[in-house]
Amino acid sequence: MLLRMSTLLLRTLREDPADAEVPSHRLLLRAGYVRRAAPGGYTWLPLGKLVLDRVAEVIRQEMTAIGDQEVHFPALLPAEPYRASGRWTEYGDDIFTLADRRGAEHLLAPTHEELAALLVKDLFTSYRDFPVTLFQIQTKFRDEARPRAGVLRGREFLMKDAYSFDLDEAGLQAAYDRHRAAYRRIFDRLGLEHTIVHAMSGAMGGSVSEEFLAATPVGEDTFVGCTACDYAANTEAVTTPAPPAGDPDAQPPAQVHDTPETPTIASLVELANARRLGGRDDWTAADTLKNVVLRLRRPGAEETELLVVGLPGDREVDLKRLGAAVAPATVDVFDGWDAHPELVRGYIGPQVLAKLGIRYLVDPRVVPGSAWLTGANEPGRHATGVVCGRDFVPDGTVEAAEVRPGDPCPACGTGELTMRRGIEIGHIFQLGRRFTDVFAVDVLGPAGKPVRLTMGCYGIGVSRAVAAIAEQHHDERGLVWPAAVAPCDVHLVAAGKGPQLEAALELGGRLSAAGLRVLVDDRTHVSAGVKFTDAELVGVPRAVVVGRRLAEGYVEVRDRATDERVELPVDGLAERLV
């Protein structure tokens, strides 16, 4: 493969796009891998498509290696199976629904358990046909409350989903273990440092479920690990799950209060519910975000600290628990925190609210400029820390912040829990008979009696994995792709025009004939400096510079990750690089 920069559909950007909050999003946009096309919808440009395909291929190989068979379901589906399973309503606003020309209801599939169960019921009737596992790599649609960070959370995204069917629990356990092991291999091959954590099963149902989280500070999931044993869990799964937030309209009508001189926590709760905090009287249910500002004076401390709590706008929040969590400081309401950013010590976001067991629901709209979207503290933003348990973590991450000693490891009882952030890149479930019961998926057993199948499902966010890899593999100059997923193996830079350009093209031809994927920068209207900068931004593992020493038969080979540079003879280069 030989790609030429002079004709490639690629425009690198010098500046960070204003709306990109996390490194992977910034870099994938700047280096010309993706382009925003719709809210939560991205176009994969040629370089991005190459990476996406390579990621998908690694996944396909490992799925096939454990005997899974590839299928492809439609994405546009009739409502009936999802009504039968209850997920038409369980997924709620998260599913895209539509009607066809006859008025029949449809949906754009957010996941395919129903279809897989129906397909197996349709085709297989005997125990002899089992076990069987199907997988597909397909576009999924979810009307995410908060599409975010480019392809990290899209409304349309590529998923690998697999569905196993077994006759008994032992079979399901074996299928689950097989997929768990295959996932480890996949993420290792993709260069993704990851942790397997206990998880909640959510709308999927079923009992046992584990998530694969790629550790990064910009991840939306917070997980704990034990210092003494190998216990790891999503904080959602450790803390008592937040009670389902009922219909907000069903709550007693909020009363409007004036800000009292010395508010108590109780009055704060009332104020929050009245949506009139900090003396502002313009909060309404339509606000995208409300900030509760607490002034804290720790016992014995001279200074006052401000704690800004960014709360989703149109939901009730149980501030009583929040107040208890931030005590023993004095808590009062403070207006105009924007004027005193230097005093702001913390900014509580959804992860921390979840950790504290505080009930909230996320507002469906994007909240521009709020630090808690990423949890990171970007320059120019107000937050200088986050709150974890009762402790301020002034560096703005929850990494390595300890949960209370009051939180011993639930597995071994001796170790302590530590917290990190991660991106959910994979999720595996033992569904049991949740779906096979709905559709009565029975086959004839060995004794002539019907056997109800038991099911597992196994998902990987393929497009999200690309962003997760970028998140873990970049530096201040750009992307640094692991060789297994890089769009090309070699980035050939013609440092000058004339003979150097000719030689670069000729060398490119030879390298590609030797089986390497080659990107050659054959542009004539940009300087060598720009080409080097672009090569670093694009992040191909090795650059080959055809420059001044060409006359003596040498080129320079640069390693993107280590920055190591060596001069090598042009003759025999292809053999050395393969």
Ligand code: ATP
């Ligand atoms: P999340 O908690 O991030 O919303 P999920 O638990 O809803 O993810 P699953 O139903 O478990 O997602 O889907 C399987 C995999 O699909 C996830 O582990 C994740 O990698 C990926 N995924 C889910 N939602 C999205 C999305 N909106 N954009 C990109 N990838 C996604």
Ligand code: MG
């Ligand atoms: Mg989700």
Ligand code: MG
């Ligand atoms: Mg999840």
Ligand code: MG
């Ligand atoms: Mg999940």
